[in-house]
Amino acid sequence: MEFEQLVRKRRMVRNFQSKPVMRSALNRILEAAQHSPSAGFSQGWAYLVVTDPDLKKKIGRIQGEDDFYARRFHKFVSEAPVLIVVCTSEHLYHERYREPDKLKEDGNEIEWAVPFWYFDIGCACMLIFLAAVNEGLATAFTGVFHAEEMRRLLGIPSHFHPVGVISIGYPDKDIKSPSLKRGRRPVNDVVHYEHW
Numbered sequence: 001m002e003f004e005q006l007v008r009k010r011r012m013v014r015n016f017q018s019k020p021v022m023r024s025a026l027n028r029i030l031e032a033a034q035h036s037p038s039a040g041f042s043q044g045w046a047y048l049v050v051t052d053p054d055l056k057k058k059i060g061r062i063q064g065e066d067d068f069y070a071r072r073f074h075k076f077v078s079e080a081p082v083l084i085v086v087c088t089s090e091h092l093y094h095e096r097y098r099e100p101d102k103l104k105e106d107g108n109e110i111e112w113a114v115p116f117w118y119f120d121i122g123c124a125c126m127l128i129f130l131a132a133v134n135e136g137l138a139t140a141f142t143g144v145f146h147a148e149e150m151r152r153l154l155g156i157p158s159h160f161h162p163v164g165v166i167s168i169g170y171p172d173k174d175i176k177s178p179s180l181k182r183g184r185r186p187v188n189d190v191v192h193y194e195h196w
Contacts, residue, residue: 015074015171016079036124042096044091088117150162
């Protein structure tokens with residue numbers, strides 16, 4: 001698929017067929033995510049793949065599926081064939097930036113004006129979204145608001161922060177988000193050259 005077509009086809013799908021996702025396709029998607037950029041090549045991400053139905057239901061409950069999502073959409077967390085819980089580790093970035101080639105001249109770690117661990121996991125998620133579309137699949141993303149509960153359920157190490165859950169599967173007819181009625185902002189409103 002051409003890149004522009006791939007980008008335009010990607011959207012959040014909130015209903016999936018029960019058809020399983022081939023492990024080979026999932027492996028290609030996760031391999032693509034490994035090519036995401038990261039500050040200092042820290043690669044502070046981790047992915048927890050979940051296909052067990054009971055575990056997906058528990059994750060769906062943590063994600064508020066029984067309340068918010070069930071009123072507006074299908075149960076696209078617990079009913080998706082595959083969930084990927086995406087995590088990032090601020091600790092790994094500090095560890096990397098305390099290595100000799102990253103220390104400042106005074107021997108100290110840089111000051112983090114921007115928490116790049118969040119930027120980088122966002123880039124990795126976008127690669128997952130696009131790679132899934134390239135495989136003929138669809139995705140949806142829900143942010144994790146109950147990180148400690150998710151961490152306990154899945155045994156996530158304390159220095160990793162679960163950022164979100166990506167639902168993956170073959171798309172089924174779904175209800176598009178009413179937010180889409182807003183339309184895209186015109187390019188002239190968001191792109192500026194030389195000065196604002």
